[in-house]
Amino acid sequence: MELGHVTRLDDVARALGVSTATVSRALSGKAGVSSEVAERVRRTAAEMGYVANVHARTLAGGTTTVIGLVVHEIGDPYFTEIAGGLVEAAEQNDLLVQVCHAGRDPGRELKQVRSLVAHRVRAVVLAGSGHTDPEVDADLRALLDGFTARGGHVVAIGRRHLESDALLPDNTGAGATLARHLLELGHRRIAVLGGPPGLTTVQDRLAGIHSVLDGREDVELHVLETDFTRDGAATAAVEVVERWPRTTAVLALNDAMAIGVLDTLRRRGVRVPEQVSVAGFDDVAVAAQLSPSLTTTRFPLTEMGREALQLVLTPPSGEARRRRVDHQLITRESTAPPPQE
Structure with a gap:
């Protein structure tokens, strides 16, 4: 030749x-x-x-062997581990994964999904929180409805409002579990670092926490809204230390945020857990390697990525498949009983 x-x-x-x-x-x-x-x-x-020649096949009216994965923050270990599981499972099935980073911007996310659909991807997987206001996702839902009507497949991870196959972490249950853990250790002055209130994940995790702590006269609870990121939580932790210096436990709504809290407290000379306990959500891989190691609730992130691919490979039924993902409390070094007064 x-x-x-x-x-x-x-x-x-x-x-x-x-x-x-x-x-x-x-x-x-x-x-x-x-x-x-x-x-x-x-x-x-x-x-x-x-x-x-995948491009030629696409122009001929077929679909590619590409799965589109849209995540909120590619640098967040939560999404990195989900992506890792999906990519691994896709490779085993001779499929490729194109990862898109939306930055929690609904407009940017819509633009990326439009591009994926235009390139006739086999499926779109959306990982990350939905929005509490249904109007925010209205254009996205219309786009995905047209995509599925033409034979495409949509799988959501953590979005309960989309009418598609979905993996739904038990965020409310996880919030309640962590709140009970802190109560059982004896904490009564607790600060919660939440994310943007328009995200359903934030809403659900806060609902679980409030279901345990609200109405208790012996609990002093402070909730701060901040960015759903390490930097956002690091800044909020400074406010906690300065406004409520007697706080004995800080609960961050994801592990990346909890890592930001640990860093701020270390820089301020606040000992964890001797003076303040810290906990997070999700159990990303690095959580066990921190010093102190992080107490959190575990969701099987890599397995969630693999299971999303299995949903892609399984022909859709007449009804959306909704699978709940259970949590597990992982107790490590970052939580302990509060200091004696």
């Missing part, structure tokens, strides 16, 4: 003495080709360096 020649479908067909249609069906996994012939086609194509 000449130097610089790009191997085409008909090159493989000629080498095997079969039709290009047979080669195409074998490589795409369609019916009508025996397993023996399909294996011979795949082996020969690989030996000849054939690479499928």
Whole structure:
């Protein structure tokens, strides 16, 4: 074969003495080709360096082997671990994953999903909180409805308002579990660092905390709104220390935020957990490696990514499949009984 020649479908067909249609069906996994012939086609194509022209196939009206994953913050370990599980499962099924970073901006997210749909991805996976105001996601829902009507597949992770297959972490239960943990240790002066109130994850986790702590006359509870990030929590932790210096426990609504709190307290010379206990949500991989290691509630993040891919591979039924993801309290070094007065 000449130097610089790009191997085409008909090159493989000629080498095997079969039709290009047979080669195409074998490589795409369609019916009508025996397993023996399909294996011979795949082996020969690989030996000849054939690479499928995905763009041409898309223009012909098909879908790509690409899964679009849209996350709020690619740098947040929560989304990194979900993405890792999805990518690993996709590779095992000869699929690729295109990851998009929305930055918790609904307009940016909509633009990215439009691009994925225009490129005829096989499925769109949306990971991260939805919005409490249904109007915020109205255009996104309309776009996804059209995508599914044309044969696309949508899977949501953590979004309960979308009418699609979904994995739904028990955020309310996790909030209640952490609040009870702090109460059982003896904490009565507690600060909660929440995120933007328009996010359903923030709403649900706060609801769980309030279900345990509200109405207790012996509890002094302060809730601060901040960015749902490490930096946002680090800044809020300064406010906690300065406004409510007698606080004995800080509960951050995700582990990245809790890490920001630990950093601020360390810089201020506040000992954890001897003076102040700190807890988070999600149990990202680094939580066990911190000093002190972080008490949190565990969601199986990598497995959630894998399960999202399984939902993509399973043909949709007439009804959206909604799977609850349970949590587990992971008690580590960052929480202890409050100091004696």
